[in-house]
Amino acid sequence: MRVAVLYICTGKYTVFWDGFFRSSELFFMRSHEKHYFVFTDGHIDHTNDSRVHRIQQKKLGWPYDTLHRFHMFSCIESELQSFDFILYINANSYFVTECGDDVLPKHKDHLLLTLHPGYWHSKYRLLRWKLPYERDVRSTAYIPYWKGGRYVCGGLNGGWRDSYLRLIRELKEAIDVDGINGIVARWHDESHLNRYALEHPAKLLHPGYMHPAGEKLPFPKIVHLFHKKDFGGHDFLRS
Numbered sequence: 001m002r003v004a005v006l007y008i009c010t011g012k013y014t015v016f017w018d019g020f021f022r023s024s025e026l027f028f029m030r031s032h033e034k035h036y037f038v039f040t041d042g043h044i045d046h047t048n049d050s051r052v053h054r055i056q057q058k059k060l061g062w063p064y065d066t067l068h069r070f071h072m073f074s075c076i077e078s079e080l081q082s083f084d085f086i087l088y089i090n091a092n093s094y095f096v097t098e099c100g101d102d103v104l105p106k107h108k109d110h111l112l113l114t115l116h117p118g119y120w121h122s123k124y125r126l127l128r129w130k131l132p133y134e135r136d137v138r139s140t141a142y143i144p145y146w147k148g149g150r151y152v153c154g155g156l157n158g159g160w161r162d163s164y165l166r167l168i169r170e171l172k173e174a175i176d177v178d179g180i181n182g183i184v185a186r187w188h189d190e191s192h193l194n195r196y197a198l199e200h201p202a203k204l205l206h207p208g209y210m211h212p213a214g215e216k217l218p219f220p221k222i223v224h225l226f227h228k229k230d231f232g233g234h235d236f237l238r239s
Contacts, residue, residue: 011065016091070175089155111167113205139185
């Protein structure tokens, strides 16, 4: 099976790339052929590896570096057509243990999504109005207070090729509609992803697949999220 890993590290986020790559090679989908599509405006290591594809991507500024990630992915749709499975993962991620076929959705039309480490508890099925969905009815990411019940994070998602390419196209279009109307969703691409998740089946990973540094969660840690403050903080990394 051929797996495409989508990774964005514009600006100073390149500091995370080497560690992520090494951890992925050690732990992620080791029995499959992995290719990395790295969107960056800087220098990255490992470009001598034929499976690492550096894609020139200028820094868009906050919040567009995250809001427009599906626009970035759509630019390589033709290349992604040759892969079986596609995964996007945050730059500050680091695999700490084996992560293989167990993450693959059983059904070809299903996505792969990850429960947010701050909103995983089952109580939110009843307290859905507390979830940080987009509540502005003008936005294409709008979710009314009486809908939902699970909140997924934007940092790790994927799917079988056709399902994930469909997600890329539809979320790009939804974000463009918001842009025309002068709207930026509350949590950017994550807000749009949660809206999309309401109507599309998915395999849900537990929050241990996006385990923030220093947090205690009742799940085995699969992917460690480095604290950005340990690398200069949000403002420094975004500058």
